[in-house]
Amino acid sequence: MIYYLASISLILIGTYAILTKKNLIKIVLGLSMIESGVNILLVSIGYVHGKTAPIFSNLSMKASQMVDPVPQALVLTAIVIGLAVTAMALGIVIRLYDHHKTLNIDRIRQLKW
Amino acid sequence: MDPVLLIALPLFTAFLIPVARRIWKPSAEVLPFLTLGFNLYLMISYIPRALKAPIVVVIANWKPPLGINLTIGPLGLFLALIITFIAFLVAIYSIWYIRVEPKEKYCMLCMMLVTGSLGMVLTGDIFNMFVFMEITSISAYALTAFIRDRDGSEAAFKYLMIGSLSSNFVLLGILLIYVGTGTLNMADIASKMPSMDPRLAMAAVILMVVGLGVESEMFPLNGWAPDAYSMAPAPIAAVFGAIVVKGAVYALARMIYTIFNFHSLFYFLVIMGIITLLIGEMSALRQKQIKRMLAFSSIGQMGLILVALGLGTMGGLVAGLFQILNHAILKALLFLAAGYLVYHSGSKNIADMDGMGKRTPILALSFTIGAFGIMGLPPLNGFWSKFFVISETVKSHYIVIASLILLGSVIEAVYYLRVVGRLFFKPAGENIKAEPLPLSGFISMFVLVLAAIVIGLYPNWVMHLLQPAARELLDKQFYIHSVLGQ
Numbered sequence: 001m002i003y004y005l006a007s008i009s010l011i012l013i014g015t016y017a018i019l020t021k022k023n024l025i026k027i028v029l030g031l032s033m034i035e036s037g038v039n040i041l042l043v044s045i046g047y048v049h050g051k052t053a054p055i056f057s058n059l060s061m062k063a064s065q066m067v068d069p070v071p072q073a074l075v076l077t078a079i080v081i082g083l084a085v086t087a088m089a090l091g092i093v094i095r096l097y098d099h100h101k102t103l104n105i106d107r108i109r110q111l112k113w
Numbered sequence: 114m115d116p117v118l119l120i121a122l123p124l125f126t127a128f129l130i131p132v133a134r135r136i137w138k139p140s141a142e143v144l145p146f147l148t149l150g151f152n153l154y155l156m157i158s159y160i161p162r163a164l165k166a167p168i169v170v171v172i173a174n175w176k177p178p179l180g181i182n183l184t185i186g187p188l189g190l191f192l193a194l195i196i197t198f199i200a201f202l203v204a205i206y207s208i209w210y211i212r213v214e215p216k217e218k219y220c221m222l223c224m225m226l227v228t229g230s231l232g233m234v235l236t237g238d239i240f241n242m243f244v245f246m247e248i249t250s251i252s253a254y255a256l257t258a259f260i261r262d263r264d265g266s267e268a269a270f271k272y273l274m275i276g277s278l279s280s281n282f283v284l285l286g287i288l289l290i291y292v293g294t295g296t297l298n299m300a301d302i303a304s305k306m307p308s309m310d311p312r313l314a315m316a317a318v319i320l321m322v323v324g325l326g327v328e329s330e331m332f333p334l335n336g337w338a339p340d341a342y343s344m345a346p347a348p349i350a351a352v353f354g355a356i357v358v359k360g361a362v363y364a365l366a367r368m369i370y371t372i373f374n375f376h377s378l379f380y381f382l383v384i385m386g387i388i389t390l391l392i393g394e395m396s397a398l399r400q401k402q403i404k405r406m407l408a409f410s411s412i413g414q415m416g417l418i419l420v421a422l423g424l425g426t427m428g429g430l431v432a433g434l435f436q437i438l439n440h441a442i443l444k445a446l447l448f449l450a451a452g453y454l455v456y457h458s459g460s461k462n463i464a465d466m467d468g469m470g471k472r473t474p475i476l477a478l479s480f481t482i483g484a485f486g487i488m489g490l491p492p493l494n495g496f497w498s499k500f501f502v503i504s505e506t507v508k509s510h511y512i513v514i515a516s517l518i519l520l521g522s523v524i525e526a527v528y529y530l531r532v533v534g535r536l537f538f539k540p541a542g543e544n545i546k547a548e549p550l551p552l553s554g555f556i557s558m559f560v561l562v563l564a565a566i567v568i569g570l571y572p573n574w575v576m577h578l579l580q581p582a583a584r585e586l587l588d589k590q591f592y593i594h595s596v597l598g599q
Contacts, residue, residue, distance in 0.1 A: 011281075015278075018274065018278065024270075027274065031274065031277055031278070034278065034281050035277075035281060038281050038284055038285060038288075041285070041288065042284075042288055045288060045291070045292055070291070070297070071288075071291070074240055074287075074288075074291075077240075077244060078284060081244070081247045081251075081280075084251055085247075085251060085254075085273070085277045085280075088251060088254055088255060088273065089270070089273055089274075089277075092254075092258055092266050092269050092270050092273065093270070095258070095261065095266045096266045096267065096270060099262070099266060108267055
């Protein structure tokens, strides 16, 4: 239960950061926090009390002694996707800084209604 | 020929282009053309088989529901044909239009986008759909910022923030579905949905609708669209409007019709669709830049498609799918024509495009046919699809919605005719380059105009493909049985 609360609060902190912060890097950090929160939630859903990691560390392990491996596969994919999106976001932030010479999002509002 | 080639070949081409370009310079343009042409041929050869029953492709010998499968049903094949056709024409158009140097990156990202969209419409597994949606979105973020000026980066940043937030919501929705049903295969989820806790299902469907609604430009979630469409290069804006958005609308329809069975969602879609339509059309009225105006018009048309998909009847679904086809063709034509209009007149403002009808008549004529099609004038295809959407709305007793759609159409006519009138009936400005239209641009626009006119004259050819597609979406048991009953 504590894992669910922790991951949901990570997601909420990240959303708060995206919505209220003015510095571009802090916004990207908020996005990265949301992705971490979702990954932690995904792994903790698959946890079964008292079982161990889904790896055949010695050949006589049975599948009934393992936690659910499907969420772990989903999390591996989601971590890689999150990495790619964060890298691209930071690349765009660098280019925005080159053009506008500021990281304050209130000053980068050329495209209006 | 294995149907996995439909998705694997564009992916392979995307990674082959930078390498092949070192060896032979023009291969960056030729390879996408060849790959997409082969894809088109393969898809057309699957049409007879797919119309009878969906082709289920089992990958790596793990049968569904345990393994990931591709489901090439009539709906998936129809959308895949639209995606490949438009991408093929855009690949021809970009041969001349994109002349800045990182050209292999452009072609590579375009191929990745096509891979992602084809994967999204052809897969039968919900997490696989999420992965392909991410591939499409990341390529779209990069392509928005392709022109390296300040506005492009700002638009790409906005799109990236909203888009990745929405992808995280979709991932949370998939997680909740997995908790409730224990499986990730779409047909299996559909068969186990009645046994899921209704509060969990409600939370999952809310997350999914918000997450997929961002990509499919529903009303409060489409703030990224005007900036992204207007700052991307014109063929990329055509690709966004005709390919990326259609994939997202397909995913939304698959969620609401096949997987979840909340009937109040249909009513919600109709309301959201009509609000999107009105706000999109009214915002387009105020625009002074041509690509931004076309972007708001695209948002309005997506509202119309959402209304048609939310009706919940067979006729409504057929009308919605027909509107998807026509919107893809016409919006691609409009954006491709707008690309050359911007190039020839040197600026994006509509006021600087006066009188281009006399200097570049073929270009202005293509834009005019696109505009008339979207407005819904008779011998073109837009007339039939709008007519069917409005008549199905009236048949389902949503009279107020139908009258609001008609109001939106009037507003649309105002701003399109304004541009067409300026093109033809005003005296020409001075700084219009009067070069002849390049051959690649002419061919792609000509094929789209021809498609618009032919579908407008013989709509029944397309309706034969749409009836099984609508039935696949509407009839849940048919879909479940054809995937799992193997």
